[in-house]
Amino acid sequence: MARNHFIALDTHCGFSELAAVTQQGKLVRRDRCATNIPELRDAIERIRRPRFLTFEEGPLADWLARSLSCCVDRLLVCEPRRNRLVAREADKDDPLDALRLAELFRGGYLKEVHQTLSLERSLLKQQVCFYHDRVRERVRQGHQLVALFRRHGVFASVTALADLEQRKDLWQQLPRDPHLHRNLHRQLSIYQMHVQQEDEIRSELITLARRQEVVRRFTELPGVAWIRGLTFYVFVDTPCRFDRKATLWRYCGIGLRRRRSGVGPTQTRLDHRGNRRLKDVLIGAAQSAINQGDNPFAQKYHHWTQEEGMHRSAARRNVARCLATTLWSLWKSGNRYDPAGGAEC
8 A cells, every 4th residue: 555755845045955754654755955846856756656745835835836736646835824833842943844844744734825826827916916016115105205295394195296286386395405305306206106117017907807707797896996806816816715705705804703712702803814915905895886886885885884883894894795705706606797686795
């Protein structure tokens, strides 16, 4: 009878540490090799089949998963936060980390992190992430520009500072110091550069989004435009990865977690461990749908706030859950959005 071999990699940019254990927990191989695909494949293929491979989620995980899945019987990219307490219980170094990871894999204690195995989809996801990073950086630079003016008692919004006519008036209120004015011009040019880059990337993403049939159906929902629909598409990747809507909500950062001990009361709180970008997209879509007014999602919001007395933020989060469920359902079924059908929650 063939023995299963559980292989774990502790990966770094320069090198990777490998440890392999059998089903009975016997260490059968240790190895250290450069972090490149030929050497990693060679090290893995020295271990007999059936062989299972794991490593932790990180910057290298997507590349390694696509490149190494062909040389193992099963590949699992695991959640590193689950393993942290075990890694800290005793001595720590790279060989020990690899061995402990292999033992956790053998015991079935690892939590799998979904990976996009298509290079095309992975590149699309990277483009979406790059856009959201540019948005964050543009906002940060805008805040720094506003703060520079506030230090001299000039209070203005980023929009006013970006407008040429308004900026001239605001500039006159500053002290006439050449170094201050040069620094403000530098900060302004950085902000304008980020605005330009954001506009260019948004235009490219909208072109890419229009090519995806699923995203075209997503944009029929109120509050969901091209960028939001494409973000949901690339981060969820496939609707089959979730068995129920509560799991989807938790992944999107809008789910609830229940806690109870002994005979005490059950506490229900928001789960903060979801995908931050998806949460921002869904909350923003919910607010847009509410502002648009005449749609099933806005009607539910007004019912929760006005008739049931729910707090506005909690009601908006409920609308975000309805939007996420509806998007997920449309994706699975292949149907188009029907406003007469109401909002799925």
